[in-house]
Amino acid sequence: MKTLLIVYHSMTDGTRQMAAAAADGAARDATVLVRLLRAVDAGAADLLGADGYLFATPENLAAMAGLMKDFFDRTYYAALDRLNGRPYAAMVCAGSDGSNAVRQLERIATGWRLKRVAETLIVCTHAQTPEQILATKRIDAAELARCDELGAALAAGLALGVF
Ligand SMILES: Cc1cc2nc3c(=O)[nH]c(=O)nc-3n(C[C@H](O)[C@H](O)[C@H](O)COP(=O)(O)O)c2cc1C
Numbered sequence: 001m002k003t004l005l006i007v008y009h010s011m012t013d014g015t016r017q018m019a020a021a022a023a024d025g026a027a028r029d030a031t032v033l034v035r036l037l038r039a040v041d042a043g044a045a046d047l048l049g050a051d052g053y054l055f056a057t058p059e060n061l062a063a064m065a066g067l068m069k070d071f072f073d074r075t076y077y078a079a080l081d082r083l084n085g086r087p088y089a090a091m092v093c094a095g096s097d098g099s100n101a102v103r104q105l106e107r108i109a110t111g112w113r114l115k116r117v118a119e120t121l122i123v124c125t126h127a128q129t130p131e132q133i134l135a136t137k138r139i140d141a142a143e144l145a146r147c148d149e150l151g152a153a154l155a156a157g158l159a160l161g162v163f
Pocket of ligand 1: 009010011012013014015016057058059060061062063093094095096097098125127133134137
């Protein structure tokens, strides 16, 4: 059985909803084990024990969220050269941009020699004011459907061995 590891961080719940939707999509494939972990709970052993990955982070201060970066900082060298060629995809929850978080995530994945198998998905919450930014997010059904599809595609590719 193949394992898909989904690692995410979320402060105002948007990224968590995206990761949960992707996990739901992936879990429809009964031949793939889906592990959905918060970044603070994930470590190198989780990475080494998976066959493919989905990383999901908010963009904060034009960067990936600090606790997502902490996950990569804690695991990068323990996993280096041990994940080569495995497939991954990524998702970013952003107020208005998201591009720098995408760049950072993809650069780390390149360092690990992971293979990106889907376009990195950015969901924009259009939060602009401090009140909107600090409010709990509710991600649109249409956006959650995109996350669900990405999870399903990752699981299908893993199950079929096409990546
Ligand atoms: C401290 C802070 C900095 C932020 N900086 C950015 C930013 O640089 N670019 C952006 O598009 N959104 C930015 N945002 C908005 C968040 O990306 C947005 O609220 C998103 O929903 C956060 O995901 P979450 O709900 O999973 O925490 C920022 C939010 C916070 C709290």
